[in-house]
Amino acid sequence: MNIHEYQAKEILKAYGVNVPRGCMVKSVRQTEKAYQNFGCDCVLKAQVYAGGRGKAGGIKTVRDATQAIEAAKELFKKKLITVQTGARGLPIKQLLVEEIIDVEKEFYLSLTLDRRTSRYCLIASAEGGMDIEEVVREAPEKIHTLFIDPFLGIKAYHARPVCVLLGLKDKLLDEGIKLIQSLYKILLEKDCSLLEINPLVITKDGRLLAMDCKINFDDNALFRHPEYEKMADLSQLDPLELEARKYDLAYIKLNGDIGCRVNGAGLAIATLDILKEHGTEPANFLDVGGGASREKVAAAFRIILSDKKVRRIFVNIFGGIMRCDIIAHGIIDATKDIAPHIPIVVRMDGSNLEEGIMLLAQSGLNVETVDNLKSGVQKIAQRMNRKQKTAA
């Protein structure tokens, strides 16, 4: 789960980490007021669920009230397209107004999981800022990594060498150690999957300060943090993906016209592969997971069908936990009212197969049932080609 920069900084502040003075605003008026309260030059930072904002024009420096108003007007109107958002971009509903900081030096610091060692790791570089990924490619030796033993955590003797490598001295060295330990505490207590400070800076007046911060929460741990639900900015999420999330379905919209509904992520990905091999274009990735209920299966179909480009549906189910009769009921529940004529090819295999096939056969829907992946995909591809030929 993503949160905005301003929310991440509130968390940092609560754990004693220095951040610039700032204020979140939702309108041009609020921006003007915030600017006047600060009474100094400010930056306006677009709050979107993506990085690469600076280069995309999502961060503006303003030096008087008129500039603040103009910049805010422009940002609130904009859909921000960065290297991480995709071509559709993201709407800007909130800005972070912050005092401008005179920077002496920039670093990169983050905590995340290292899959290879199954440990959290601290990543640090003396060269922070916008071009950190370039540093990785060009000069990987400038990236320092510390793997954390969960039974020990980060002791001062672990953090000190990292701070020394960053060039921190005297008072700042001690502050750096404390900062790293605080970040690790946040990572654990807030169940973060990513905590990134880029850049961490030394200011001209000698303070250590987190200029930008990105936090992702571990989706599996949301049950421990009911308060996170209120933190989500729904404007940043695709409405269909949002609807899918309500039912705990994994849905990603793609650009084709064949709706796909598969159980299990691996099989879902492989299904996209084989559809493309047969010259057809999937409209979505949708994994209904393991033991899905009838309601969940029906919701999956509604979501697929709300994409108006969808002209066929391919259902690929290999029942392990899933029962074929439940799938059949779900298909019937979801399509009989909203799209009774849409052609559906169902590949089902697994428990209660006969019952599932019978239910579909008696439903009056435009359904074909097959028992293996190969014929399923061939059926879908043939139907698409036939239709295209007729159209031509």
Place this chain on the structure above:
Amino acid sequence: MAILIDKDSKIIVQGITGKSGLLHARQCRDYGSNIVGGVTPGRGGTSIEGFSVFDSVAEAVLQTRATVSMILVPAPWAAEAILEAAEAGIDLAVCITEGIPVRDMVTVKRYLQQTKMHLIGPNCPGVITPGECEVGIMPGNIHKKGNIGVVSRSGTLTYEAVKQLSDAGLGQSTSVGIGGDPIIGMDFIDVLKLFAQDIDTKGVFIIGEIGGDAEELAAHWIKENLKKPTAAFIAGRTAPPGKRMGHAGAIITGGKGLAADKICVLEECGVVVAQSPVKIAEAMHEALNKN
């Protein structure tokens, strides 16, 4: 022979009185697995559908001499269930549960370093030695006894692969779903090491998917160590590049994880890679005929 489990394995089910715990305990027993009881704290001394229920894993081990545990405990308590199994001296825990927080698994993985217990999963379909024993949730009937060792990161895609192998007359020695979570117990290489030593395993099929570098690591290990014919399938050749946040992930993997890279490394290391998800048996045949 096979690996990990056979007809003599004594198995308990943690979470046996839950809906899915009971369902799969029953299905495994029907398949022929020797399920000797189950654990649900607070329900010790009772029985359910002929399964004896114990309050703790330690108690169950004492009474039944079980060495294998299948864990179907809900996510908030699953990590503790794994730790409990390890402390009670279980040899092999198979954790089916999906959605365990990463922070919990970091602790589990660290603790397992100092115990002898092997962990399969979490978030996996389990293990099956066809015709002998199933510890998991896979449909038993698609499997066939034979000589191909199957190891997979995926769930349902494994069923797809196994069915194609069985239909083509390629039975399995043991099929292992290692799970797709960021932190898992045994990885590809751990399982491949067992297949390498197993006399019943004459060939190996690997099912991988995009993300991470587990397949690449396995490929290099195979090249150096595995003298048996090996084939693989990697899902996600046409997957659009995912959205991502921050840089830390890219820094760690160096931007790796694409299917094309994995396929390339596997082929360089002598593994036959199926070009399509419907050509799994063909790839296995090709690998077997090559040697």
